[in-house]
Amino acid sequence: MERTNLDGEFFKLFAPVFLGSFLGGIATWLIAMWQINKTQKLNNIQFYIQFNKAQIYINRFNEKVDNIMELTQGPKRGSARILLNGNDYLELKNDLELAIKTVNKDLTKVDFKEFVFELGEYNQYAPLAFYRDLSYVFFEMALVYNMLLEDSQYVVDDLPERIEIPRSPFGQQLSLSFILKSFRRTYKKMERKLKF
Structure with a gap:
């Protein structure tokens, strides 16, 4: 029974970390695509x-x-x-x-x-x-x-x-x-x- 409480607390503690890293990954990808398009325009x-x-x-x-x-x-x-x-x-x-x-x-x-x-x-x-x-x-x-x-x-x-x-x-x-x-x-x- 104690184990289920630990599982619940585990998700409460690390859910913001998972969400933050996911959103950070998406933001990084968007910035990289923007830079690639900008560089492509400058090169051409x-x-x-x-x-x-x-x-x-x-x-x-x-x-x-x-x-x-x-x-x-x-x-x-x-x-x-x-x-x-x-x-x-x-x-x-x-x-x-x-x-x-x-x-x-x-x-x-x-x-x-x-x-x-x-x-x-x-x-x-x-x-x-x-x-x-x-x-x-x-x-x-x-x-x-x-x-x-x-x-x-x-x-x-x-x-x-x-x-x-x-x-x-x-x-x-x-x-x-x-x-x-x-x-x-x-x-x-x-x-x-x-x-x-």
């Missing part, structure tokens, strides 16, 4: 600056896609023949090219004929943590551009060339809205992580 400051500059072109691409989709899908499709021309689509391609060139300062020309194969070179200065996401952003921008061209081929004359992306049976089943939603989700995630 040049990339952060370049990505923030590239956001101008990515945001402009996003706005133009919305404007084109508003005209080509829905009740305004008839007026798209008058309001849209090939230059609107060329501006999309130019925004993609300028975003890539801004992130990769050594790049002088983007080869859209070998886009998928060159994608790794376009992101060579990206930190490992953002390499995949940045590749997805550029790849999905190219997919959106190609899908908009396909959607508008009977509405708009003198459309520019497509970006060469190998076709797969899986890729043909995806809709423009799905790709656009995926692009925006990935871009917002990068925007949040790379914010100053």
Whole structure:
């Protein structure tokens, strides 16, 4: 019987110690994660600056896609023949090219004929943590551009060339809205992580 009293007193004496050490461990972990993120930002400051500059072109691409989709899908499709021309689509391609060139300062020309194969070179200065996401952003921008061209081929004359992306049976089943939603989700995630 005395033993149970000792067990109760043992927990009364050492419960605050256990709780304090547990909370101390969590606090230490949070501080360490904060320091790691801060150090990562300081080590990759040049990339952060370049990505923030590239956001101008990515945001402009996003706005133009919305404007084109508003005209080509829905009740305004008839007026798209008058309001849209090939230059609107060329501006999309130019925004993609300028975003890539801004992130990769050594790049002088983007080869859209070998886009998928060159994608790794376009992101060579990206930190490992953002390499995949940045590749997805550029790849999905190219997919959106190609899908908009396909959607508008009977509405708009003198459309520019497509970006060469190998076709797969899986890729043909995806809709423009799905790709656009995926692009925006990935871009917002990068925007949040790379914010100053």
